[in-house]
Amino acid sequence: MRIIPSEKIENAVYELAKNACLHLTPACIHALQTAKAQEAPDSAAAFALDTLLKNAQTAADENMAVCQDTGYAVVLAEIGQDVHIEGKFFNDAICDGVRNAYRDFYFRKSICDPLTRVNTADNTPAAIHTELVSGDQIRLTFLPKGFGSENMSRLYMLTPAKGVNGILDSIVETVRLAGSKPCPPVYVGVGIGGTFDTCAFLAKKALTRDVGSRHPRADVADIETKALERINALHIGAQGFGGNTTALAVACEIAPTHIAGLPLAVNIQCHCVRCEKITL
Amino acid sequence: MKKITLPLTEEIIESLHAGESVLLSGPLLTARDCAHKRICEFLDRNEPLPFSFAGETIYYAGPCPAPPGKACGSCGPTTSARMDSFAPRLLRCGLKGMIGKGERDESVCDAIRQTHAVYFAAIGGAGALYGNAIRKSELVAFPDLLSEAVYRFEVVDFPCIVAIDCHGDSIY
The missing domain is CATH 1.10.287 (Helix Hairpins)
Incomplete structure (x- = not known):
C-alpha cells in the first residue's frame, strides 16, 4: 500500500487547472x-x-486564460487500488485545488444552480469521474470544458440494425446541427456502446486524447477517419465562415453494450482544446 | 482592415457588408443570457433601465476577472444564438450593433434589416486577444450576476467580421 497525502492531490489539481486554462495542447x-x-x-x-x-x-505571453470560458472543471481520476489517501476527502481535495486556482489566476467562475441560476462563485463543484485501477498510483486528467460546445452535444439510442452507417450519420448530423455555434473547427468525442450513461462518459474521455491520435482498434479508427472526412465535407469551416476544416479530429472510445441496443454519445469540444495530465 | 469608431452611425452601418473584416474601437456594453432576461423584465414592467442601450453596441460576453494591471481578463464572444429570443426586442428599442459568435435565427436577421443595425462576429475562443484589447472596464448594472453583469468597455482594434449586415446579407 502507498500513502498519498490529500495535499499532494490538491496541489496537483491546482497546477493542472492553471496550465490547462492558460495553454492549448501542443x-x-x-x-x-x-x-x-x-x-x-x-x-x-x-x-x-x-x-x-x-x-x-x-x-501565453500575458498569462491570460486562452478562452474566457474556463469551463466546468472536469477531472478524470484513475486511482490505483493499492493507494491510501490520507487527509481530506478525495473530492474535497480536488474541489479545493479548483477553487484556489480559479481565484488565484483570475479564471471565470461559471458554475451555477440549474434552477435559480445563482453562481457558486468559486467554479466548484468539479465534475469528478473516478475509476479504480490496479497499481499504487493516481492518474489525474483535467479538462476545462466550455459550454458553447457542450450545449451542442447529443446522445442517441440507436438500434443495433443502424450499425456503423448509423453511427457515422449521427456523428455528422450532430456537427451539422451545431453549425457555427460550438466554435468550429471542433474536436469530436464519441462514445460507442455501454449504457445510456457510460457512453456519455466515453465521449468525454475520448476528448482527453491528443487531437489527431488514433484508436488502437482498426475498425474504431476507421470510424474516426470516415466521420472526419464527412464532417469536413460539410464546409461549415472555422467559426462557421465556410472552409475546409470543420473538425480538427474525431476520437472514439468503445465499450461492450446490450444485445438490444447501440448507444452513441457525441460530445463536442471547441477548437480551444485544453487538457492537462499528471501521474502521482 | 477597415477601422470603425464606435458608436455606430447610420452612415457606418450603411457602409458595412457581410464578409468584410473590421477593427472596432470605442465604447461597448456587455450583456449575455441573464442580463438579457433582466433587461426584458424591465421592459415588461415598463420600468426605466439602470442604463440606456439606444445607439449602442452590445458584446455578448462574460469576462474572466481582471488580473492586476489589466482592465479586463480573457473576454471572447459567447454563442449569440442564445440571445436570439431577446435581440429583436432590443433592436426595436434602439440597439444598433451586436457582437458575438455564430449564426442568428430568422427573427434576428429580419430585425437587423428592419431596424438598420449590424451583427459582427468576433472570433470565438480568442479570449486573451480580445481581453487585451479592452482598455477600460466599468460595471454598469446587475453586479449580482458576476461575469454576466453589464459592463461598459473601451476597446481598441477589436478584430471582427461583419456577419449580418443591414442590407440583408449574411456570411453564414
Whole structure:
C-alpha cells in the first residue's frame, strides 16, 4: 500500500487547472496550424484561424486564460487500488485545488444552480469521474470544458440494425446541427456502446486524447477517419465562415453494450482544446 | 482592415457588408443570457433601465476577472444564438450593433434589416486577444450576476467580421 497525502492531490489539481486554462495542447496548436495552411490566405476562415493562433501566443505571453470560458472543471481520476489517501476527502481535495486556482489566476467562475441560476462563485463543484485501477498510483486528467460546445452535444439510442452507417450519420448530423455555434473547427468525442450513461462518459474521455491520435482498434479508427472526412465535407469551416476544416479530429472510445441496443454519445469540444495530465 | 469608431452611425452601418473584416474601437456594453432576461423584465414592467442601450453596441460576453494591471481578463464572444429570443426586442428599442459568435435565427436577421443595425462576429475562443484589447472596464448594472453583469468597455482594434449586415446579407 502507498500513502498519498490529500495535499499532494490538491496541489496537483491546482497546477493542472492553471496550465490547462492558460495553454492549448501542443497537438491542438499543430492541428490549427495545419488547418490554416489549407485555407486561402485572404479567406474569412484563414483570418479566424490566424486570430486563434495569435490568441494562443497572447495568452501565453500575458498569462491570460486562452478562452474566457474556463469551463466546468472536469477531472478524470484513475486511482490505483493499492493507494491510501490520507487527509481530506478525495473530492474535497480536488474541489479545493479548483477553487484556489480559479481565484488565484483570475479564471471565470461559471458554475451555477440549474434552477435559480445563482453562481457558486468559486467554479466548484468539479465534475469528478473516478475509476479504480490496479497499481499504487493516481492518474489525474483535467479538462476545462466550455459550454458553447457542450450545449451542442447529443446522445442517441440507436438500434443495433443502424450499425456503423448509423453511427457515422449521427456523428455528422450532430456537427451539422451545431453549425457555427460550438466554435468550429471542433474536436469530436464519441462514445460507442455501454449504457445510456457510460457512453456519455466515453465521449468525454475520448476528448482527453491528443487531437489527431488514433484508436488502437482498426475498425474504431476507421470510424474516426470516415466521420472526419464527412464532417469536413460539410464546409461549415472555422467559426462557421465556410472552409475546409470543420473538425480538427474525431476520437472514439468503445465499450461492450446490450444485445438490444447501440448507444452513441457525441460530445463536442471547441477548437480551444485544453487538457492537462499528471501521474502521482 | 477597415477601422470603425464606435458608436455606430447610420452612415457606418450603411457602409458595412457581410464578409468584410473590421477593427472596432470605442465604447461597448456587455450583456449575455441573464442580463438579457433582466433587461426584458424591465421592459415588461415598463420600468426605466439602470442604463440606456439606444445607439449602442452590445458584446455578448462574460469576462474572466481582471488580473492586476489589466482592465479586463480573457473576454471572447459567447454563442449569440442564445440571445436570439431577446435581440429583436432590443433592436426595436434602439440597439444598433451586436457582437458575438455564430449564426442568428430568422427573427434576428429580419430585425437587423428592419431596424438598420449590424451583427459582427468576433472570433470565438480568442479570449486573451480580445481581453487585451479592452482598455477600460466599468460595471454598469446587475453586479449580482458576476461575469454576466453589464459592463461598459473601451476597446481598441477589436478584430471582427461583419456577419449580418443591414442590407440583408449574411456570411453564414
